[in-house]
Amino acid sequence: MSETVNPTLPIIRTVAVDKSFGSVEALRSVSLEIEQGKFFTLVGPSGCGKTTLLRVMAGFEQPTRGQVFIDGKSMEGVPANKRPTNMVFQSYAVFPHMNVGENIAYGLRSKKTPADRIATLVAEALEMVGLAGYQNRPSHALSGGQRQRVALARALVLKPKVLLLDEPLSALDKKLREQMQSELRNLQRNVGITFVLVTHDQEEALTMSDQIAVIFGGEIAQVASPEILYRRPNSREVADFVGVMNFLNVSVLSEHGTRRRVEVEGLGIVEIEEDQAPRGLVGDIVAGVRPEQFTILFEDRASADRCCSGTVTEIQYFGDMTYYAAKLEGCDKTVTISMRNTAGRRTLGPGDKADIGWRSESVLILS
Amino acid sequence: MSGLRMSNWLIVYVGLFLLFLYAPAILLPLFAFNDSAVISFPLAGFTWQWFATVVDNESLHRATRNSLIVAVSTAVFATTLGVFAARAGTRFSFPGKRGMMGLVMVPMVLPEIIIGVSMLVVVLQLGLSLSLMTIILGHVLICTPFSTAILGAAFQGLDRSLEEASIDLGRTRLTTFLLITLPLVLPGIIASLLLAFTISLDEFIIAFFLTGTEATLPVYIWGQLRFPQRIPGLMALGTILLVVSLLLLVCAEYFRRRAARNMGRGEQRELF
Numbered sequence: 359m360s361e362t363v364n365p366t367l368p369i370i371r372t373v374a375v376d377k378s379f380g381s382v383e384a385l386r387s388v389s390l391e392i393e394q395g396k397f398f399t400l401v402g403p404s405g406c407g408k409t410t411l412l413r414v415m416a417g418f419e420q421p422t423r424g425q426v427f428i429d430g431k432s433m434e435g436v437p438a439n440k441r442p443t444n445m446v447f448q449s450y451a452v453f454p455h456m457n458v459g460e461n462i463a464y465g466l467r468s469k470k471t472p473a474d475r476i477a478t479l480v481a482e483a484l485e486m487v488g489l490a491g492y493q494n495r496p497s498h499a500l501s502g503g504q505r506q507r508v509a510l511a512r513a514l515v516l517k518p519k520v521l522l523l524d525e526p527l528s529a530l531d532k533k534l535r536e537q538m539q540s541e542l543r544n545l546q547r548n549v550g551i552t553f554v555l556v557t558h559d560q561e562e563a564l565t566m567s568d569q570i571a572v573i574f575g576g577e578i579a580q581v582a583s584p585e586i587l588y589r590r591p592n593s594r595e596v597a598d599f600v601g602v603m604n605f606l607n608v609s610v611l612s613e614h615g616t617r618r619r620v621e622v623e624g625l626g627i628v629e630i631e632e633d634q635a636p637r638g639l640v641g642d643i644v645a646g647v648r649p650e651q652f653t654i655l656f657e658d659r660a661s662a663d664r665c666c667s668g669t670v671t672e673i674q675y676f677g678d679m680t681y682y683a684a685k686l687e688g689c690d691k692t693v694t695i696s697m698r699n700t701a702g703r704r705t706l707g708p709g710d711k712a713d714i715g716w717r718s719e720s721v722l723i724l725s
Numbered sequence: 726m727s728g729l730r731m732s733n734w735l736i737v738y739v740g741l742f743l744l745f746l747y748a749p750a751i752l753l754p755l756f757a758f759n760d761s762a763v764i765s766f767p768l769a770g771f772t773w774q775w776f777a778t779v780v781d782n783e784s785l786h787r788a789t790r791n792s793l794i795v796a797v798s799t800a801v802f803a804t805t806l807g808v809f810a811a812r813a814g815t816r817f818s819f820p821g822k823r824g825m826m827g828l829v830m831v832p833m834v835l836p837e838i839i840i841g842v843s844m845l846v847v848v849l850q851l852g853l854s855l856s857l858m859t860i861i862l863g864h865v866l867i868c869t870p871f872s873t874a875i876l877g878a879a880f881q882g883l884d885r886s887l888e889e890a891s892i893d894l895g896r897t898r899l900t901t902f903l904l905i906t907l908p909l910v911l912p913g914i915i916a917s918l919l920l921a922f923t924i925s926l927d928e929f930i931i932a933f934f935l936t937g938t939e940a941t942l943p944v945y946i947w948g949q950l951r952f953p954q955r956i957p958g959l960m961a962l963g964t965i966l967l968v969v970s971l972l973l974l975v976c977a978e979y980f981r982r983r984a985a986r987n988m989g990r991g992e993q994r995e996l997f
Contacts, residue, residue, distance in 0.1 A: 438889070443893075445890070447886040464896075468894060469895055512890075513893075
């Protein structure tokens with residue numbers, strides 16, 4: 359849909375971008391490559407600089423140092439209105455004094471598109487976001503979800519090379535948010551335009567993205583696909599931010615080539631592969647195990663290759679899932695274990711003894 | 726009004742308070758329709774004759790025309806300056822901003838007699854002659870703070886991302902200001918024009934000091950008070966001015982509230 363994009367180049371490339379506001383460093387040496395046609399997400403806690411990075415890409419902020427390339431061209435000195443990007447704002451910024459049709463035609467008019475062409479494009483854009491026939495609705499009569507769609511249509515009708523989305527779902531209630539998540543994902547696949555989404559919600563990042571960049575304190579912590587990010591986070595901070603992680607003390611026993619033996623508190627001696635310790639075994643290290651990598655063994659003992667025991671101290675029932683807090687035998691650590699409530703499976707109560715199964719590839723060594 | 730019941734004393738107090746505030750204003754139309762040249766009770770009967778003297782009076786027409794010129798010019802200049810000040814105050818940060826915004830607002834609390842005297846001295850020192858122009862200058866000085874306050878609220882309520890969205894969609898800063906910013910603060914601009922117009926129309930002290938040969942309406946009225954037989958006519962004129970001022974204030978408040986509603990922020994602080 360977008361014209362003359364070289365598919366071999368990254369559509370957006372930032373090179374060592376720094377951004378300071380007075381004495382506050384919002385971005386520190388951010389170098390990123392975003393592939394053409396991907397759904398890319400910038401995720402991090404609030405105040406981490408993700409929105410600043412998006413605004414640097416859009417041209418609303420100038421980097422203090424470093425460069426931004428869009429489709430191979432340097433964006434230095436190129437103002438926001440001349441960039442091949444469009445943005446969906448957190449507040450949607452639907453113009454209140456214009457109706458839906460005028461809002462969507464706004465960008466087309468500034469490009470001097472002929473009037474009959476505008477009418478067709480507006481109708482197409484509205485249909486694409488599921489608001490066919492809404493041209494004459496006044497903006498103030500729209501619900502939050504509809505505003506969001508108008509903002510999307512208004513940006514996409516210009517066929518930008520990159521669509522930038524600044525926390526577009528944070529103002530919607532849970533049900534609508536989930537619906538919009540899958541709609542946004544489908545929309546991105548259909549139009550083939552690169553989407554760059556900013557969110558503080560790691561779950562949203564995991565479900566929607568092709569690639570995710572985790573940002574902490576103005577620096578990129580990890581760039582990876584959702585699966586890698588969840589299964590193989592490269593640091594303790596990332597592991598803690600994305601999903602739930604049990605952290606256990608660990609000590610190194612031996613290290614021969616690719617075979618490493620470590621002793622994990624409460625679990626015993628574990629032999630791990632190289633990719634289970636992305637930063638090696640040096641420094642201040644800790645072992646991490648995801649809650650679903652533990653299994654409470656009822657009858658099916660054979661499914662786990664390792665086993666330890668513990669005592670349930672607390673349960674949280676979520677309907678489809680039950681989360682257990684269990685104190686491991688032989689140490690003082692409590693771990694979180696999640697179990698799917700499949701047909702016929704019992705749930706335990708506080709004080710019950712439990713056999714806990716796990717596999718050696720579930721253990722990550724993080725620093 | 727539920728909750729605590731108002732005590733009887735409180736009702737009496739409120740009644741006296743309102744009487745004190747509004748009784749003089751009510752006397753004005755009362756005597757304007759009274760068929761007697763003497764301003765005293767008991768009332769003599771109903772008449773339109775005092776309004777007829779207003780319609781016939783040539784120098785009164787002249788004063789009215791002068792006042793309109795002054796009030797309209799003041800409204801336009803004060804609102805223009807107010808737009809600049811409010812825009813700077815809400816969008817940009819620069820060293821000394823707080824102090825500067827404070828200085829813009831100071832004329833609001835300066836005694837008008839001080840402004841009148843000092844402006845007279847300055848004008849004479851500069852060798853300018855007193856004219857409608859000098860009155861306009863004085864009125865712009867006292868109206869700009871009001872305009873800045875009203876417009877400041879209008880600009881404050883404007884979501885900044887609306888302007889960014891316009892630029893993002895390919896417009897320049899100038900067309901964004903014309904197509905997005907101005908239409909959205911327009912009710913604020915109208916409210917500011919109306920308020921400045923009203924303040925200027927009935928301002929006396931500064932106009933009194935800065936008037937040359939051409940008097941404004943309040944200065945003209947002051948001059949007429951020496952002639953007792955013309956006082957009922959002034960009552961009629963005062964009645965007309967009262968009604969016009971009230972209508973303008975109601976309009977100004979309507980537009981100010983509409984501005985607040987437009988921004989989707991609900992009611993902001995009330996001016997009246």
